[in-house]
Amino acid sequence: MKRTLKLKLVKAVKIKPSFPFDFNSTFYKPDHFTTGDNFWQTDIRWQTWNWQGRPLGIKFLNRGSVSQPVVEIKIYANYKISLNSLHSLLEEIKYSYNFNLNLKDFYQNFKNDKILGKIIKKWRGLRPGHPSSLYEYLIIGIVLQNASVRRSAQMFQALLQNYGTLLDFAGKQLWCFWKPGGLKNISEDELRLLKVGYRAKTIKKIDEQFVTGQINELDLRSQNRETQMSELLKLYGVGPATVWYILFDVFHHLDYFDHISPWEQKIYSKLFFNRDPENPIAVSKLLKYLERFGKYKQLAVHYVWEDLFWRRRTEKIPWLEKEIRQ
Template sequence: MQTLVLKNKKDFFILPTSPFHFDGTFHKPSHYPDKLTDWEIGKYWQTIRIGKRLFGLKIENKGDIQKPKITVSVFYNKNISEIELEKIKGEIVWRFDLNADLKEFNKLAKSDKRFYPIFKKWLGVCNSSAHNLYELLIIAVLLQNATVRRTVQMTNVLLDNYGAKLKFDGKEIFAIWLPEKLNDVSEQNLRDLKIGYRAKFIKRLSKDFAEGKIDEPKLRTLNQESAKKELMKLYGVGPETARILLFEVCHQYNTFDHIAPWQQKIYSRLFYKKPLVPANKIRDDIKKQYGEYSMLAVHYIWEDIFWRRKHEKIDWLEKEIRL
């Protein structure tokens, strides 16, 4: 695999909506470890694709919660146009929800005596996704019916064979391939990498995107029901995957409608301190408390336990995630 070395750099600033929590927005410890991003306190790195061209990004915290400011350094080879810079800026603002107005959510959080300490600690965290829709769907497929350790293995072998490696700012960060790169790759070629039935899903999804079956910028503007219908046109995307994508890609906060069995176990511990609580009760209690912000509220509490895991061993959680 060749490494694309990016030596040129241009900077610009973004002023997120206040309050804003940099590290809680740009780093999600519940996500499985991969080679697609890097993070340390106050700094974050990833690649981004604009059209077919790849760039490196370094994003730094230059403000505070009440007066937020971030610096974006764009790394590139050859030249970069103002149009490309504007597109990169727009993608960062959208993907990391930097214009989110969470005033009403923060008011609701204050009324929750039990969990308010968590909401206060993470005040200003935005729901964010580093990746575009195609990349997120590839990650979703690799998470299906697999331990975290297995997902990491499958992600790495696919990146090593079909991804791109960029070197910038002293980092080596990978990017997921373009959908059309798999046009001439057979399903058996993918299966040979020991990713099992997921080969079929990845092959068919890549075909859908290569043929332009969905328009991601348009998707972001649709109401929830219309967006859900568009997503379910894609191969292998059912109601549950669509629900996750509505939150991750479209930043719709009221999508807490289904709870997977493995999530149910973790939610039961988090919300009730019990091994298992009926999924319907968990859903109904959260929706009653948080209404249109139900998924965002769960996101805060969910990520908090994984931040805690960085510094302490939580036995019941380790059994569930099996990294």
Template sequence: MNKMKIEVPYIYNLEHTFRCGQAFRWKFENGFWNGITRGEIILIRTVSISKCSSDEPCNELSNASSHETSNEPLNQKTKFEFFTYPKKDNISLIRSYFRLEDNMPEILKSIEKDQIMIDAIKKYAGLHLLRQEPFETLITYLLSIQSSIPIISKNVERLSQEYGKRIECKDYNGLVRYSFPNAEDLKGASENELRSLGLGFRAKWIKNAIDVVNSGKLDFEDLREMNYHEARARLMELKGVGPKIADCVLLFSLDKLEAFPIDRWVKRIMEEEYFERLNLSDKNLGMKNIRLKELGDFARDYFGKYAGYAQEYLFYYRRTTKSKCKNSKEVIKNKSKKE
């Protein structure tokens, strides 16, 4: 198996990136992460993370950070080793899927507005957004409704095994993965057949999404060209798609980096660290769209055009922190005084 190498001028942590809740099909086996996207198996591992020398570009980039406490991701570089199959050495896929064009110095400088973000960036240095396939992302997040990460992963695999393409990578111990089916592949699937895979009540919404995409009424490239608010409204016309799912699709697959998905973990940390308690109940999360809109609007205003990156750091940080974070809520008070 011939492997390619690629280097990025900052820390890119694969484990944080794959386990932070944005993607559900990555497995760590035999020293490599393996996943499948766009019909291609990817095997990838980190070869090294090392400090930049004084004359390297990444060292210069670290000086752009606005806080000395969180510049670790910027004064180090990451080298990967990867293999793709069936198309070998598919570096364009790697660059696109892993969003290697993202300007991390600019992004981190933009979102590290306060101590909670500095702490989150430092703890999960190298967490990075991915650019996933839009139809797969839509169906995956419909599957996420009232579910857990292990069950989501299991259901995505079941759907792929039943309707996707079997791909065997003979160059890597006969590794077998199944591509995620596209809308055309799923055209003949009935709601009952989808339910038989264990998709439950979500099957009706998934069937509707399949039919809408196949009809041409929903075009993902059109959504990519729309502004954030237009694309979000269009997605929310689909049955079962609320603000959070729409934002997940926009952020994780359609390059809308201002999207700010709000689930219970993000809601908690926003309340605890940025707002006085808003008296929002977790059990009524889906019925508090006006209040949730206020949270999202604040986040986009406060964090700016890279609010989606801030969201992913905040989500992972709060989800893995048992007690509430220790940070002042003065940020809101100070912001109000300035206004």
């Protein structure tokens, strides 16, 4: 059993995102499976963060409103974090959660859309966002491949609990991701014992490619989408589905939408065409339909999707339960 790392509060800052900004729908995405690296309750989000190779705990608190947003960020560590490092961490947080995204044009364009209209009103200030680094997201993407939600969550938790660090901060115990290259001394067979199956090979290779510097997140961030895609596709085990997730969640492309997996196809068929999910609309037709959202295709679907999963928390949506297969 690994030791728990106790962290102390080292810094608290208040940041004002651009408005409108909705704390809860930005910091909690009900469609993401829970993995023990974060915890949310109304107006508070706990999140572990491997920053520059070391584990940190972060507590986000809602200190404002949608129209006058203020987010307090409390940082917990077990070492002295330099001012420089702290500053760049805050910049990274702002980037990850799209604190400065301007939503006005999107809202203006679609306030009368028959599907989006109501949703953007209800979720005004919702930002897309994801706390994972590229490395972390690649690992997540790999455990998502060819597996149902329950199995993906199981694989991810096994990885986290074996190679991550359990942090104790702000009243929570949460697992923090290991750093890129952290699997250097772990064999493929050892990974297989965690029942990740053939993904063991992929996970090893991804980890190695970060050690050797074959891929650099910040460099890639400054490249255009085509370059990002082609670089990511070079990684062993990364194909169009994984790239599609990363382009949105890691590189924040709000417009790119070219991939629909079978289970998503069923859900979109119901959402956009009120079609029986068992008799779904063709992917090509769905993609054509999404053209109406132009440069906000991915953002628009994110809103519809989050709305659906937020509703799932309070209403019964039998057809959805059937498609999710927990």
